[in-house]
Amino acid sequence: MQPFTSIADLGRGLARGDYSARELAAFYLERIAAANDDLNAFIRVTEERALGAAEAADRSIARGEGGPLTGIPLAHKDIFCTDGVATTCASRMLAGFVPPYDATVVARLAAAGTVCLGKTNMDEFAMGSSNETSWFGPARNPWDRGRAPGGSSGGSAAAVGAGLVPCATGTDTGGSIRQPAAFCGVTGLKPTYGRVSRYGMIAFASSLDQGGAFGRSVEDVETVLGAMEGHDPLDSTSAERGPTRRSGGRNGAERMRIGLPSEYWTGLPGDLGGCLLAAAQELEQAGHALVSLSLPHTDAAVPAYYVIAGAEASANLSRYDGVRFGLRAEDPTDLDDLYRRSRAAGFGTEVKRRILTGTYTLSVGYYDAYYLKAQRVRRRIQQDFLEAFDDVDAIAAPVAPGPAFELGAVDDPVAMYRQDVFTTPASLAGLPAMSMPCGLVDGLPVGLQLIGPPFEEGRLLNLGSEFQQRTDWHLRHPET
Amino acid sequence: MDRKTLDRLTRLSQLQLSAEEERLVLDDLGHIVALIDEMRAVDTEGVEPLAHPLDMDQPLRDDAVTEAVDRARFLAVAPLTRDGLYLVPRVVE
Numbered sequence: 001m002q003p004f005t006s007i008a009d010l011g012r013g014l015a016r017g018d019y020s021a022r023e024l025a026a027f028y029l030e031r032i033a034a035a036n037d038d039l040n041a042f043i044r045v046t047e048e049r050a051l052g053a054a055e056a057a058d059r060s061i062a063r064g065e066g067g068p069l070t071g072i073p074l075a076h077k078d079i080f081c082t083d084g085v086a087t088t089c090a091s092r093m094l095a096g097f098v099p100p101y102d103a104t105v106v107a108r109l110a111a112a113g114t115v116c117l118g119k120t121n122m123d124e125f126a127m128g129s130s131n132e133t134s135w136f137g138p139a140r141n142p143w144d145r146g147r148a149p150g151g152s153s154g155g156s157a158a159a160v161g162a163g164l165v166p167c168a169t170g171t172d173t174g175g176s177i178r179q180p181a182a183f184c185g186v187t188g189l190k191p192t193y194g195r196v197s198r199y200g201m202i203a204f205a206s207s208l209d210q211g212g213a214f215g216r217s218v219e220d221v222e223t224v225l226g227a228m229e230g231h232d233p234l235d236s237t238s239a240e241r242g243p244t245r246r247s248g249g250r251n252g253a254e255r256m257r258i259g260l261p262s263e264y265w266t267g268l269p270g271d272l273g274g275c276l277l278a279a280a281q282e283l284e285q286a287g288h289a290l291v292s293l294s295l296p297h298t299d300a301a302v303p304a305y306y307v308i309a310g311a312e313a314s315a316n317l318s319r320y321d322g323v324r325f326g327l328r329a330e331d332p333t334d335l336d337d338l339y340r341r342s343r344a345a346g347f348g349t350e351v352k353r354r355i356l357t358g359t360y361t362l363s364v365g366y367y368d369a370y371y372l373k374a375q376r377v378r379r380r381i382q383q384d385f386l387e388a389f390d391d392v393d394a395i396a397a398p399v400a401p402g403p404a405f406e407l408g409a410v411d412d413p414v415a416m417y418r419q420d421v422f423t424t425p426a427s428l429a430g431l432p433a434m435s436m437p438c439g440l441v442d443g444l445p446v447g448l449q450l451i452g453p454p455f456e457e458g459r460l461l462n463l464g465s466e467f468q469q470r471t472d473w474h475l476r477h478p479e480t
Numbered sequence: 481m482d483r484k485t486l487d488r489l490t491r492l493s494q495l496q497l498s499a500e501e502e503r504l505v506l507d508d509l510g511h512i513v514a515l516i517d518e519m520r521a522v523d524t525e526g527v528e529p530l531a532h533p534l535d536m537d538q539p540l541r542d543d544a545v546t547e548a549v550d551r552a553r554f555l556a557v558a559p560l561t562r563d564g565l566y567l568v569p570r571v572v573e
Protein backbone atom coordinates (compact mmCIF):
# COMPACT_ATOMS: atom_id res chain seq x y z
CA MET A 1 0.00 0.00 0.00
CA GLN A 2 1.19 3.48 -0.88
CA PRO A 3 -0.12 6.39 1.22
CA PHE A 4 -0.44 8.97 -1.57
CA THR A 5 -2.86 6.94 -3.69
CA SER A 6 -5.96 8.49 -5.26
CA ILE A 7 -9.43 7.61 -4.02
CA ALA A 8 -10.24 5.99 -7.37
CA ASP A 9 -7.14 3.77 -7.16
CA LEU A 10 -7.86 2.86 -3.55
CA GLY A 11 -11.40 1.95 -4.63
CA ARG A 12 -10.04 -0.29 -7.39
CA GLY A 13 -7.68 -1.95 -4.90
CA LEU A 14 -10.61 -2.65 -2.58
CA ALA A 15 -12.79 -3.96 -5.42
CA ARG A 16 -9.99 -6.27 -6.65
CA GLY A 17 -9.41 -7.52 -3.14
CA ASP A 18 -5.76 -6.34 -3.07
CA TYR A 19 -6.58 -5.28 0.51
CA SER A 20 -9.65 -5.03 2.67
CA ALA A 21 -11.12 -1.79 3.99
CA ARG A 22 -10.00 -2.96 7.43
CA GLU A 23 -6.42 -3.36 6.24
CA LEU A 24 -6.57 0.01 4.54
CA ALA A 25 -7.83 1.71 7.70
CA ALA A 26 -5.20 -0.07 9.78
CA PHE A 27 -2.49 1.07 7.35
CA TYR A 28 -3.41 4.75 7.70
CA LEU A 29 -4.00 4.43 11.47
CA GLU A 30 -0.45 3.14 11.77
CA ARG A 31 0.84 6.11 9.81
CA ILE A 32 -1.08 8.45 12.10
CA ALA A 33 0.31 6.71 15.20
CA ALA A 34 3.84 7.13 13.85
CA ALA A 35 3.54 10.78 12.77
CA ASN A 36 0.97 12.51 14.94
CA ASP A 37 3.17 13.26 17.98
CA ASP A 38 5.22 15.31 15.60
CA LEU A 39 2.53 16.78 13.29
CA ASN A 40 -0.32 17.21 15.81
CA ALA A 41 -2.73 17.01 12.86
CA PHE A 42 -5.26 14.94 14.79
CA ILE A 43 -6.87 16.01 18.05
CA ARG A 44 -8.47 12.61 18.41
CA VAL A 45 -8.00 9.27 16.66
CA THR A 46 -11.06 7.00 16.72
CA GLU A 47 -9.39 3.69 15.98
CA GLU A 48 -12.02 1.32 17.31
CA ARG A 49 -14.89 3.06 15.50
CA ALA A 50 -12.81 3.24 12.34
CA LEU A 51 -12.12 -0.47 12.30
CA GLY A 52 -15.82 -1.17 12.92
CA ALA A 53 -16.82 1.10 10.03
CA ALA A 54 -14.17 -0.52 7.83
CA GLU A 55 -15.54 -4.00 8.57
CA ALA A 56 -19.02 -2.76 7.63
CA ALA A 57 -17.54 -1.38 4.39
CA ASP A 58 -15.93 -4.76 3.68
CA ARG A 59 -19.33 -6.41 4.05
CA SER A 60 -20.87 -3.88 1.62
CA ILE A 61 -18.12 -4.49 -0.89
CA ALA A 62 -18.54 -8.26 -0.55
CA ARG A 63 -22.25 -7.85 -1.32
CA GLY A 64 -21.35 -5.77 -4.38
CA GLU A 65 -22.99 -2.70 -2.87
CA GLY A 66 -19.98 -0.41 -2.60
CA GLY A 67 -19.87 3.14 -4.01
CA PRO A 68 -16.85 5.31 -4.87
CA LEU A 69 -16.21 6.12 -1.19
CA THR A 70 -16.99 2.76 0.40
CA GLY A 71 -14.07 1.83 2.63
CA ILE A 72 -12.14 5.05 1.93
CA PRO A 73 -10.53 6.48 5.09
CA LEU A 74 -11.18 10.13 5.85
CA ALA A 75 -10.87 12.62 8.72
CA HIS A 76 -13.28 15.28 9.92
CA LYS A 77 -12.29 18.73 11.07
CA ASP A 78 -13.14 18.93 14.77
CA ILE A 79 -15.78 21.57 13.99
CA PHE A 80 -18.23 18.90 12.75
CA CYS A 81 -20.37 17.29 15.43
CA THR A 82 -19.88 13.53 15.65
CA ASP A 83 -22.44 11.51 17.60
CA GLY A 84 -20.71 9.92 20.58
CA VAL A 85 -17.24 11.27 19.69
CA ALA A 86 -15.89 14.34 21.51
CA THR A 87 -16.04 17.49 19.36
CA THR A 88 -14.08 20.47 20.66
CA CYS A 89 -13.59 23.06 17.90
CA ALA A 90 -10.06 23.09 19.39
CA SER A 91 -11.37 25.10 22.33
CA ARG A 92 -11.04 24.53 26.04
CA MET A 93 -14.68 25.66 26.14
CA LEU A 94 -15.76 22.39 24.50
CA ALA A 95 -13.12 20.05 25.92
CA GLY A 96 -15.10 16.94 26.76
CA PHE A 97 -18.22 17.92 24.77
CA VAL A 98 -19.71 14.77 23.24
CA PRO A 99 -22.46 15.70 20.76
CA PRO A 100 -25.69 13.70 20.84
CA TYR A 101 -25.99 13.93 17.04
CA ASP A 102 -24.03 13.91 13.77
CA ALA A 103 -23.54 16.90 11.50
CA THR A 104 -25.27 16.35 8.14
CA VAL A 105 -21.85 16.27 6.45
CA VAL A 106 -20.70 13.54 8.84
CA ALA A 107 -23.90 11.52 8.41
CA ARG A 108 -23.80 11.75 4.60
CA LEU A 109 -20.14 10.76 4.34
CA ALA A 110 -20.75 7.84 6.72
CA ALA A 111 -23.73 6.77 4.59
CA ALA A 112 -21.42 6.88 1.55
CA GLY A 113 -19.25 4.26 3.26
CA THR A 114 -16.27 6.40 4.31
CA VAL A 115 -14.25 5.27 7.31
CA CYS A 116 -13.60 8.17 9.69
CA LEU A 117 -10.19 7.84 11.35
CA GLY A 118 -10.50 10.81 13.69
CA LYS A 119 -10.96 14.53 14.26
CA THR A 120 -8.42 17.05 13.02
CA ASN A 121 -6.78 20.03 14.65
CA MET A 122 -7.79 23.60 13.80
CA ASP A 123 -7.67 27.15 15.04
CA GLU A 124 -9.98 27.65 18.03
CA PHE A 125 -13.54 28.05 16.70
CA ALA A 126 -11.93 28.36 13.23
CA MET A 127 -10.54 31.79 14.15
CA GLY A 128 -7.03 31.94 12.76
CA SER A 129 -4.87 31.50 9.69
CA SER A 130 -2.07 29.38 11.15
CA ASN A 131 -3.62 26.76 13.46
CA GLU A 132 -1.75 28.45 16.32
CA THR A 133 -4.87 29.45 18.26
CA SER A 134 -5.78 25.77 18.90
CA TRP A 135 -6.13 24.88 22.59
CA PHE A 136 -4.25 21.68 21.68
CA GLY A 137 -1.26 23.48 20.18
CA PRO A 138 -0.68 23.99 16.45
CA ALA A 139 -0.60 21.30 13.82
CA ARG A 140 2.68 21.40 11.92
CA ASN A 141 3.36 21.66 8.23
CA PRO A 142 4.46 18.28 6.82
CA TRP A 143 6.83 20.02 4.39
CA ASP A 144 8.66 21.79 7.22
CA ARG A 145 7.76 21.06 10.84
CA GLY A 146 8.83 24.55 11.87
CA ARG A 147 6.16 26.12 9.69
CA ALA A 148 2.44 26.63 10.01
CA PRO A 149 0.10 24.30 8.11
CA GLY A 150 -2.20 27.28 7.61
CA GLY A 151 -5.58 27.71 9.15
CA SER A 152 -8.07 27.33 10.28
CA SER A 153 -8.41 23.79 8.84
CA GLY A 154 -4.67 23.18 9.36
CA GLY A 155 -4.97 19.67 10.78
CA SER A 156 -7.01 18.39 7.83
CA ALA A 157 -4.58 19.89 5.31
CA ALA A 158 -1.51 18.60 7.19
CA ALA A 159 -3.03 15.11 7.50
CA VAL A 160 -3.77 14.85 3.76
CA GLY A 161 -0.44 16.50 2.88
CA ALA A 162 1.50 14.00 5.00
CA GLY A 163 -0.37 11.01 3.61
CA LEU A 164 -2.00 10.18 6.95
CA VAL A 165 -5.42 10.02 5.29
CA PRO A 166 -6.51 10.27 1.62
CA CYS A 167 -9.09 13.03 2.16
CA ALA A 168 -10.60 15.21 4.85
CA THR A 169 -13.36 17.69 5.49
CA GLY A 170 -12.79 21.32 6.32
CA THR A 171 -14.66 24.57 6.63
CA ASP A 172 -13.90 27.90 5.05
CA THR A 173 -15.17 31.21 6.44
CA GLY A 174 -12.50 33.56 5.07
CA GLY A 175 -9.99 31.16 3.52
CA SER A 176 -9.79 28.31 6.03
CA ILE A 177 -9.78 25.55 3.39
CA ARG A 178 -7.93 27.29 0.56
CA GLN A 179 -4.96 28.71 2.50
CA PRO A 180 -4.04 25.51 4.40
CA ALA A 181 -4.49 23.52 1.16
CA ALA A 182 -1.95 25.82 -0.50
CA PHE A 183 0.47 25.65 2.46
CA CYS A 184 0.36 21.83 2.64
CA GLY A 185 0.43 21.11 -1.10
CA VAL A 186 -3.03 19.59 -1.44
CA THR A 187 -6.23 20.46 -3.31
CA GLY A 188 -9.01 22.16 -1.35
CA LEU A 189 -12.46 23.34 -2.41
CA LYS A 190 -14.71 25.85 -0.71
CA PRO A 191 -18.09 25.38 -2.38
CA THR A 192 -20.66 28.11 -3.00
CA TYR A 193 -22.31 29.31 0.20
CA GLY A 194 -25.38 27.07 0.53
CA ARG A 195 -23.98 24.09 -1.39
CA VAL A 196 -23.15 22.11 1.76
CA SER A 197 -25.33 21.89 4.87
CA ARG A 198 -24.14 23.71 7.97
CA TYR A 199 -26.25 21.57 10.29
CA GLY A 200 -24.01 20.30 13.07
CA MET A 201 -21.09 22.42 11.89
CA ILE A 202 -20.20 24.58 14.90
CA ALA A 203 -21.07 28.14 13.90
CA PHE A 204 -18.48 30.92 13.65
CA ALA A 205 -19.89 33.42 11.10
CA SER A 206 -23.15 32.07 9.76
CA SER A 207 -23.37 34.10 6.53
CA LEU A 208 -19.83 33.01 5.55
CA ASP A 209 -19.19 29.50 6.95
CA GLN A 210 -19.14 26.77 4.33
CA GLY A 211 -18.04 23.14 4.53
CA GLY A 212 -15.75 21.68 1.89
CA ALA A 213 -13.10 19.09 1.20
CA PHE A 214 -9.37 18.40 0.97
CA GLY A 215 -7.87 15.75 -1.28
CA ARG A 216 -4.73 14.95 -3.20
CA SER A 217 -6.33 15.88 -6.51
CA VAL A 218 -9.31 17.65 -8.04
CA GLU A 219 -10.93 14.25 -8.71
CA ASP A 220 -10.63 13.25 -5.05
CA VAL A 221 -12.15 16.52 -3.87
CA GLU A 222 -14.94 16.13 -6.42
CA THR A 223 -15.74 12.63 -5.13
CA VAL A 224 -15.94 13.81 -1.52
CA LEU A 225 -18.03 16.86 -2.45
CA GLY A 226 -20.46 14.61 -4.31
CA ALA A 227 -21.23 12.77 -1.07
CA MET A 228 -21.53 15.82 1.21
CA GLU A 229 -23.39 18.41 -0.89
CA GLY A 230 -27.09 19.02 -1.43
CA HIS A 231 -30.11 20.56 0.21
CA ASP A 232 -30.73 19.67 3.83
CA PRO A 233 -34.11 20.33 5.45
CA LEU A 234 -32.20 20.88 8.71
CA ASP A 235 -30.35 23.94 7.32
CA SER A 236 -32.64 26.60 5.88
CA THR A 237 -29.66 28.31 4.21
CA SER A 238 -28.74 25.21 2.23
CA ALA A 239 -29.70 25.71 -1.40
CA GLU A 240 -32.06 23.50 -3.37
CA ARG A 241 -29.69 22.73 -6.22
CA GLY A 242 -28.90 19.60 -8.15
CA PRO A 243 -25.60 17.79 -7.73
CA THR A 244 -22.35 19.34 -8.97
CA ARG A 245 -21.55 18.28 -12.53
CA ARG A 246 -18.48 19.10 -14.58
CA SER A 247 -19.30 21.97 -16.87
CA GLY A 248 -17.76 24.26 -19.47
CA GLY A 249 -17.83 28.04 -19.60
CA ARG A 250 -20.78 30.29 -20.31
CA ASN A 251 -23.08 28.74 -22.93
CA GLY A 252 -21.19 25.47 -22.48
CA ALA A 253 -18.04 26.81 -24.16
CA GLU A 254 -15.11 24.41 -23.93
CA ARG A 255 -12.57 27.20 -24.27
CA MET A 256 -12.94 29.49 -21.31
CA ARG A 257 -11.99 33.06 -20.59
CA ILE A 258 -10.03 33.25 -17.36
CA GLY A 259 -9.75 36.61 -15.63
CA LEU A 260 -6.56 37.73 -13.88
CA PRO A 261 -7.54 40.59 -11.55
CA SER A 262 -4.80 43.20 -11.38
CA GLU A 263 -5.47 43.81 -7.65
CA TYR A 264 -4.37 40.22 -6.94
CA TRP A 265 -1.49 39.93 -9.37
CA THR A 266 0.46 43.14 -8.88
CA GLY A 267 3.05 43.35 -6.14
CA LEU A 268 3.49 39.61 -5.57
CA PRO A 269 6.98 38.50 -4.53
CA GLY A 270 8.93 37.44 -7.65
CA ASP A 271 9.13 33.67 -7.03
CA LEU A 272 5.48 33.39 -6.13
CA GLY A 273 4.35 35.60 -9.01
CA GLY A 274 6.46 33.52 -11.44
CA CYS A 275 4.97 30.22 -10.23
CA LEU A 276 1.43 31.52 -10.44
CA LEU A 277 1.90 33.06 -13.87
CA ALA A 278 3.37 29.81 -15.20
CA ALA A 279 0.28 28.01 -13.86
CA ALA A 280 -2.07 30.46 -15.55
CA GLN A 281 -0.09 30.09 -18.78
CA GLU A 282 -0.51 26.32 -18.54
CA LEU A 283 -4.25 26.93 -18.76
CA GLU A 284 -3.65 29.26 -21.70
CA GLN A 285 -1.67 26.55 -23.50
CA ALA A 286 -4.61 24.25 -22.93
CA GLY A 287 -6.62 26.61 -25.08
CA HIS A 288 -8.18 29.01 -22.61
CA ALA A 289 -7.82 32.78 -22.89
CA LEU A 290 -6.25 34.88 -20.13
CA VAL A 291 -7.88 38.27 -19.65
CA SER A 292 -6.80 41.14 -17.41
CA LEU A 293 -9.53 42.67 -15.34
CA SER A 294 -10.09 44.76 -12.24
CA LEU A 295 -11.95 43.99 -9.01
CA PRO A 296 -11.65 47.51 -7.61
CA HIS A 297 -12.91 46.90 -4.05
CA THR A 298 -10.51 44.05 -3.25
CA ASP A 299 -8.56 46.09 -0.68
CA ALA A 300 -11.69 46.63 1.39
CA ALA A 301 -12.37 42.89 1.75
CA VAL A 302 -10.17 42.20 4.79
CA PRO A 303 -11.58 45.16 6.79
CA ALA A 304 -15.20 44.34 5.83
CA TYR A 305 -14.65 40.65 6.52
CA TYR A 306 -13.28 41.28 10.02
CA VAL A 307 -16.30 43.46 10.83
CA ILE A 308 -18.88 40.95 9.57
CA ALA A 309 -17.16 37.79 10.84
CA GLY A 310 -16.54 39.40 14.24
CA ALA A 311 -20.12 40.61 14.54
CA GLU A 312 -21.56 37.22 13.64
CA ALA A 313 -19.08 35.46 15.94
CA SER A 314 -19.96 37.66 18.90
CA ALA A 315 -23.61 36.64 18.46
CA ASN A 316 -22.94 32.95 17.72
CA LEU A 317 -20.55 32.46 20.62
CA SER A 318 -23.02 33.90 23.13
CA ARG A 319 -24.38 30.34 23.38
CA TYR A 320 -21.33 29.33 25.45
CA ASP A 321 -22.67 30.27 28.86
CA GLY A 322 -21.50 27.44 31.10
CA VAL A 323 -25.08 26.25 31.59
CA ARG A 324 -26.21 23.90 28.84
CA PHE A 325 -22.89 22.46 27.62
CA GLY A 326 -19.21 23.23 27.71
CA LEU A 327 -16.93 24.52 30.42
CA ARG A 328 -18.50 25.75 33.65
CA ALA A 329 -16.66 27.84 36.26
CA GLU A 330 -16.48 26.42 39.79
CA ASP A 331 -18.50 27.93 42.64
CA PRO A 332 -20.13 30.88 40.86
CA THR A 333 -21.43 33.62 43.18
CA ASP A 334 -24.27 34.55 40.81
CA LEU A 335 -25.38 33.99 37.21
CA ASP A 336 -23.25 36.79 35.72
CA ASP A 337 -20.22 35.47 37.56
CA LEU A 338 -20.94 32.01 36.11
CA TYR A 339 -21.16 33.39 32.56
CA ARG A 340 -18.10 35.60 32.82
CA ARG A 341 -15.72 33.21 34.50
CA SER A 342 -16.82 30.26 32.32
CA ARG A 343 -16.25 32.30 29.17
CA ALA A 344 -13.00 33.86 30.46
CA ALA A 345 -11.56 30.40 31.16
CA GLY A 346 -13.03 28.66 28.12
CA PHE A 347 -12.03 31.04 25.32
CA GLY A 348 -8.50 31.79 24.16
CA THR A 349 -7.26 35.32 23.50
CA GLU A 350 -7.96 35.40 19.75
CA VAL A 351 -11.57 34.30 20.30
CA LYS A 352 -11.96 37.03 22.93
CA ARG A 353 -10.49 39.62 20.53
CA ARG A 354 -13.03 38.65 17.85
CA ILE A 355 -15.97 38.70 20.26
CA LEU A 356 -14.90 42.12 21.55
CA THR A 357 -14.44 43.46 18.01
CA GLY A 358 -17.90 42.18 17.07
CA THR A 359 -19.47 43.63 20.19
CA TYR A 360 -17.83 46.96 19.38
CA THR A 361 -19.04 47.12 15.75
CA LEU A 362 -22.56 46.08 16.76
CA SER A 363 -22.88 48.47 19.69
CA VAL A 364 -25.03 51.58 19.78
CA GLY A 365 -23.35 54.44 17.95
CA TYR A 366 -21.09 52.18 15.85
CA TYR A 367 -23.58 49.86 14.17
CA ASP A 368 -24.15 52.09 11.12
CA ALA A 369 -20.54 53.18 10.78
CA TYR A 370 -19.14 49.66 10.97
CA TYR A 371 -21.62 46.83 10.61
CA LEU A 372 -23.95 48.37 8.01
CA LYS A 373 -21.00 49.96 6.23
CA ALA A 374 -19.30 46.57 6.00
CA GLN A 375 -22.47 45.05 4.53
CA ARG A 376 -22.57 47.80 1.90
CA VAL A 377 -18.90 47.15 1.07
CA ARG A 378 -19.78 43.47 0.88
CA ARG A 379 -22.32 44.20 -1.86
CA ARG A 380 -19.74 46.26 -3.75
CA ILE A 381 -17.33 43.32 -3.62
CA GLN A 382 -20.02 40.90 -4.78
CA GLN A 383 -20.98 43.27 -7.62
CA ASP A 384 -17.33 43.45 -8.73
CA PHE A 385 -17.31 39.67 -9.14
CA LEU A 386 -20.71 39.39 -10.80
CA GLU A 387 -19.80 42.08 -13.33
CA ALA A 388 -16.50 40.32 -14.00
CA PHE A 389 -18.35 37.08 -14.65
CA ASP A 390 -20.29 38.78 -17.44
CA ASP A 391 -17.03 38.73 -19.37
CA VAL A 392 -15.01 35.81 -17.96
CA ASP A 393 -15.87 32.22 -16.96
CA ALA A 394 -13.53 31.96 -13.99
CA ILE A 395 -10.94 33.99 -12.13
CA ALA A 396 -7.38 32.85 -11.39
CA ALA A 397 -5.59 34.34 -8.40
CA PRO A 398 -3.04 33.66 -5.68
CA VAL A 399 -4.28 32.00 -2.47
CA ALA A 400 -1.90 33.63 -0.01
CA PRO A 401 0.82 36.31 -0.14
CA GLY A 402 3.54 33.66 0.24
CA PRO A 403 4.23 30.02 1.12
CA ALA A 404 3.82 28.71 4.68
CA PHE A 405 5.35 31.04 7.26
CA GLU A 406 7.26 29.90 10.34
CA LEU A 407 5.27 29.12 13.46
CA GLY A 408 5.33 32.18 15.69
CA ALA A 409 6.50 34.47 12.87
CA VAL A 410 3.21 36.35 12.46
CA ASP A 411 2.52 37.45 16.03
CA ASP A 412 0.45 40.57 15.41
CA PRO A 413 -3.29 39.97 14.86
CA VAL A 414 -3.63 42.58 12.12
CA ALA A 415 -0.69 41.13 10.19
CA MET A 416 -2.35 37.69 10.53
CA TYR A 417 -5.68 39.08 9.28
CA ARG A 418 -3.92 40.53 6.23
CA GLN A 419 -2.82 37.00 5.29
CA ASP A 420 -6.45 36.56 4.17
CA VAL A 421 -6.27 39.31 1.53
CA PHE A 422 -6.79 36.96 -1.44
CA THR A 423 -9.35 34.62 0.13
CA THR A 424 -11.84 36.89 1.94
CA PRO A 425 -13.30 38.52 -1.22
CA ALA A 426 -14.77 35.25 -2.58
CA SER A 427 -15.99 34.44 0.94
CA LEU A 428 -17.88 37.71 1.25
CA ALA A 429 -19.42 37.14 -2.19
CA GLY A 430 -20.32 33.52 -1.31
CA LEU A 431 -18.52 32.15 -4.38
CA PRO A 432 -16.99 28.72 -4.99
CA ALA A 433 -13.19 28.81 -4.89
CA MET A 434 -10.54 26.13 -5.12
CA SER A 435 -6.86 25.97 -4.28
CA MET A 436 -4.56 23.54 -6.05
CA PRO A 437 -0.80 23.04 -5.90
CA CYS A 438 0.96 24.91 -8.71
CA GLY A 439 4.62 25.05 -7.77
CA LEU A 440 7.28 25.24 -5.08
CA VAL A 441 8.83 28.39 -3.62
CA ASP A 442 11.93 27.73 -1.48
CA GLY A 443 10.93 24.06 -1.44
CA LEU A 444 7.46 24.87 -0.07
CA PRO A 445 4.21 24.36 -1.97
CA VAL A 446 2.11 27.28 -3.22
CA GLY A 447 -1.40 27.22 -4.61
CA LEU A 448 -3.35 28.70 -7.49
CA GLN A 449 -6.87 29.83 -6.64
CA LEU A 450 -9.72 29.45 -9.12
CA ILE A 451 -12.90 31.38 -8.33
CA GLY A 452 -16.20 30.83 -10.15
CA PRO A 453 -19.73 32.24 -10.29
CA PRO A 454 -22.27 30.91 -7.77
CA PHE A 455 -22.88 27.15 -8.08
CA GLU A 456 -20.32 26.77 -10.89
CA GLU A 457 -18.09 24.37 -8.94
CA GLY A 458 -18.28 22.12 -12.00
CA ARG A 459 -16.43 24.70 -14.05
CA LEU A 460 -13.63 24.96 -11.46
CA LEU A 461 -13.35 21.17 -11.24
CA ASN A 462 -13.13 20.98 -15.02
CA LEU A 463 -10.36 23.58 -15.24
CA GLY A 464 -8.53 22.15 -12.23
CA SER A 465 -8.63 18.64 -13.58
CA GLU A 466 -7.29 19.83 -16.93
CA PHE A 467 -4.46 21.61 -15.11
CA GLN A 468 -3.61 18.50 -13.10
CA GLN A 469 -3.57 16.33 -16.24
CA ARG A 470 -0.93 18.65 -17.69
CA THR A 471 1.19 19.11 -14.55
CA ASP A 472 2.39 16.98 -11.66
CA TRP A 473 2.51 19.51 -8.80
CA HIS A 474 -0.39 17.76 -7.06
CA LEU A 475 1.57 14.49 -7.08
CA ARG A 476 4.50 15.96 -5.14
CA HIS A 477 4.58 15.22 -1.45
CA PRO A 478 6.98 15.77 1.43
CA GLU A 479 9.53 13.07 2.18
CA THR A 480 8.06 10.56 4.58
CA MET B 481 -9.90 52.45 21.99
CA ASP B 482 -9.54 53.31 25.67
CA ARG B 483 -9.85 51.38 28.91
CA LYS B 484 -13.36 52.66 29.55
CA THR B 485 -14.61 51.41 26.15
CA LEU B 486 -12.86 48.08 26.66
CA ASP B 487 -14.49 47.70 30.09
CA ARG B 488 -17.89 48.33 28.53
CA LEU B 489 -17.27 45.80 25.71
CA THR B 490 -15.98 43.20 28.15
CA ARG B 491 -19.11 43.61 30.27
CA LEU B 492 -21.46 43.48 27.25
CA SER B 493 -19.68 40.33 26.02
CA GLN B 494 -19.88 38.63 29.44
CA LEU B 495 -16.12 38.17 29.39
CA GLN B 496 -13.33 38.83 31.84
CA LEU B 497 -9.75 39.70 30.95
CA SER B 498 -6.70 39.17 33.11
CA ALA B 499 -4.51 42.27 33.62
CA GLU B 500 -2.02 40.90 31.09
CA GLU B 501 -4.78 40.10 28.56
CA GLU B 502 -6.30 43.53 29.07
CA ARG B 503 -3.02 45.26 28.26
CA LEU B 504 -2.53 43.16 25.10
CA VAL B 505 -6.13 43.32 23.92
CA LEU B 506 -6.39 47.08 24.42
CA ASP B 507 -3.43 47.54 22.13
CA ASP B 508 -4.67 44.96 19.59
CA LEU B 509 -8.20 46.35 19.42
CA GLY B 510 -6.78 49.77 18.62
CA HIS B 511 -4.93 48.24 15.65
CA ILE B 512 -7.96 46.21 14.58
CA VAL B 513 -10.17 49.31 14.62
CA ALA B 514 -7.56 51.09 12.48
CA LEU B 515 -7.71 48.14 10.05
CA ILE B 516 -11.48 48.09 9.76
CA ASP B 517 -11.53 51.87 9.38
CA GLU B 518 -9.80 51.33 6.01
CA MET B 519 -13.11 50.32 4.46
CA ARG B 520 -14.53 53.77 5.14
CA ALA B 521 -12.74 54.94 1.99
CA VAL B 522 -15.19 52.93 -0.15
CA ASP B 523 -18.02 55.01 -1.61
CA THR B 524 -21.19 53.16 -0.61
CA GLU B 525 -23.65 55.95 -1.32
CA GLY B 526 -26.96 54.37 -2.36
CA VAL B 527 -25.65 50.77 -1.96
CA GLU B 528 -28.01 48.36 -0.18
CA PRO B 529 -26.40 46.38 2.66
CA LEU B 530 -25.78 42.71 1.81
CA ALA B 531 -26.56 40.54 4.83
CA HIS B 532 -26.35 37.21 3.08
CA PRO B 533 -24.55 36.09 -0.07
CA LEU B 534 -27.38 34.04 -1.56
CA ASP B 535 -30.17 35.86 -3.27
CA MET B 536 -32.81 33.29 -2.43
CA ASP B 537 -35.79 32.80 -0.19
CA GLN B 538 -35.09 30.60 2.75
CA PRO B 539 -37.29 27.56 2.31
CA LEU B 540 -39.39 26.63 5.32
CA ARG B 541 -40.16 23.00 5.97
CA ASP B 542 -43.62 21.79 6.95
CA ASP B 543 -44.39 22.34 10.59
CA ALA B 544 -44.48 18.64 11.32
CA VAL B 545 -42.98 16.55 14.11
CA THR B 546 -39.93 14.76 12.68
CA GLU B 547 -38.16 13.53 15.77
CA ALA B 548 -38.76 13.12 19.46
CA VAL B 549 -36.66 15.10 21.93
CA ASP B 550 -34.64 12.74 24.06
CA ARG B 551 -34.39 14.96 27.10
CA ALA B 552 -32.00 12.79 29.09
CA ARG B 553 -29.62 12.50 26.13
CA PHE B 554 -29.52 16.25 25.53
CA LEU B 555 -29.17 17.05 29.22
CA ALA B 556 -26.27 14.62 29.51
CA VAL B 557 -23.92 17.20 27.93
CA ALA B 558 -24.81 19.86 30.53
CA PRO B 559 -22.34 20.49 33.36
CA LEU B 560 -25.00 20.49 36.11
CA THR B 561 -28.61 19.27 36.05
CA ARG B 562 -31.19 17.99 38.51
CA ASP B 563 -34.60 16.40 37.92
CA GLY B 564 -34.37 17.07 34.18
CA LEU B 565 -33.54 20.77 34.62
CA TYR B 566 -30.40 22.87 34.13
CA LEU B 567 -29.02 24.20 37.40
CA VAL B 568 -27.78 27.78 37.72
CA PRO B 569 -26.96 29.94 40.75
CA ARG B 570 -29.99 31.43 42.47
CA VAL B 571 -31.36 34.30 40.33
CA VAL B 572 -34.45 35.30 42.33
CA GLU B 573 -33.93 35.75 46.07
